[in-house]
Amino acid sequence: MDPGDFITTPNWTWHDHANEGVAPMVWLDGLDVPLVNYLEAGFYNQYQEERQSLTKPNELSLRLFGAGTLTPTWQRQKGIHSPLLNYKWERTQEMLSQLAAASEESPYDGVSVEYTNPTTGGPVLATMACFAQMLKPGILTKAHRHVGSTVYHVVSGQGYSVIGGQRFDWEEKDTFVVPSWAWHEHYANDEAYLFSYNDSPLLQPFGLYREEAYLENEGHQPVSAPPLPRP
Numbered sequence: 669m670d671p672g673d674f675i676t677t678p679n680w681t682w683h684d685h686a687n688e689g690v691a692p693m694v695w696l697d698g699l700d701v702p703l704v705n706y707l708e709a710g711f712y713n714q715y716q717e718e719r720q721s722l723t724k725p726n727e728l729s730l731r732l733f734g735a736g737t738l739t740p741t742w743q744r745q746k747g748i749h750s751p752l753l754n755y756k757w758e759r760t761q762e763m764l765s766q767l768a769a770a771s772e773e774s775p776y777d778g779v780s781v782e783y784t785n786p787t788t789g790g791p792v793l794a795t796m797a798c799f800a801q802m803l804k805p806g807i808l809t810k811a812h813r814h815v816g817s818t819v820y821h822v823v824s825g826q827g828y829s830v831i832g833g834q835r836f837d838w839e840e841k842d843t844f845v846v847p848s849w850a851w852h853e854h855y856a857n858d859e860a861y862l863f864s865y866n867d868s869p870l871l872q873p874f875g876l877y878r879e880e881a882y883l884e885n886e887g888h889q890p891v892s893a894p895p896l897p898r899p
Contacts, residue, residue, distance in 0.1 A: 669695070672757025672823050674783060674800075674863065676792055678749035680711075682720055696821050696843060698865045700795040729753040750785035750792040757823070761861065764802040776812045776881070778803045778854070791869045798865040803827060803856035810887030811853040814879040818846045818866040825860025829853065833892040851882055851889050 669675060677683045687693045704710045729752050764779050773779045780801035783792050791797040803809070803825070811830070820829075826839045832850045846852045854862075871877040882889060 669754070670757065672761070672861075672863075674755040674757070674760075674798060676750060676753050676755075678753075678793065682715055684715070684719055686719075696863075698796060698798075698819060700793075700867075703795060703867075703870070727754065730756070748794050750783075750787070752786055752792075755783050755792075760800050764800060764861070768802055768804065773804075775810045775887070776853070777801050778807070778809055778856075793869070795867060795870055796865050797868045799863070801862050801864070803854055803860040803862065805856050805858045805860075808855040808888065809853045811851045811882035811889050812879060813849050813851045813882070814868075815848050815877055816866045816868045816871055817848045818864050820844050820846065820862050820864045823861040823863055825856055825858055827854060827856035827858075827860050828895065829855070830889050830891055833889050835891050835895045837895045853882075853888060 701710070760781070760783075763781060767773070767781070768779045777799075778801050780799055783798040783800070784790060785792055800823075820838075820843065822838050822840050822842045824840050826837075828835050828837045829844065829846075829852055830836075831844075831846055831852045836844055838844055868877055881887065
């Protein structure tokens with residue numbers, strides 16, 4: 669686990685954590701616990717040992733499934749989650765940089781990619797879709813809204829987002845939320861990278877997912893409140 673890496677913990681999978689460095693380590697957990705509790709489907713088992721035994725080579729899932737479009741023929745994924753457990757930030761940032769140099773970008777999300785299941789092309793987890801995006805400096809994206817709440821984490825850079833007509837300043841390692849069906853747009857002071865996740869996989873199978881572009885004022889919301897002071 670390196671800064672910016674995205675690591676999944678699939679449903680009903682043994683997992684434990686360790687810090688092998690000399691400084692404290694902090695990461696952002698994205699959980700579907702509220703949904704699981706609402707459905708009364710929460711279970712918990714204690715592992716029989718204090719730690720799991722390491723029975724597989726380091727980064728095995730990355731070696732088997734990290735090529736994306738190339739999958740070993742003898743490996744068949746039976747579960748609904750991605751078999752790739754660690755999406756390395758170095759590769760993600762390289763992909764975003766290549767796309768920024770060679771293609772158009774979304775007017776609403778900048779240069780954006782979705783982390784996908786390499787065996788299905790779908791979301792990495794059944795209940796959450798995860799994304800990474802690059803915001804180029806000095807560009808204000810157009811506003812849009814969609815059903816499903818979204819949590820953003822700033823990997824690097826500085827800027828602000830306008831959410832529901834209110835400006836929120838952010839910088840590296842900040843986290844902010846866009847509620848369901850709230851207008852939002854982003855601006856980066858310098859090149860910025862954001863990680864985000866939302867619950868769209870729960871909505872799409874039922875035909876409940878919807879997006880809408882903001883059409884007035886050239887696609888930008890009026891800002892009704894000044895930036896909030898940082899805590």
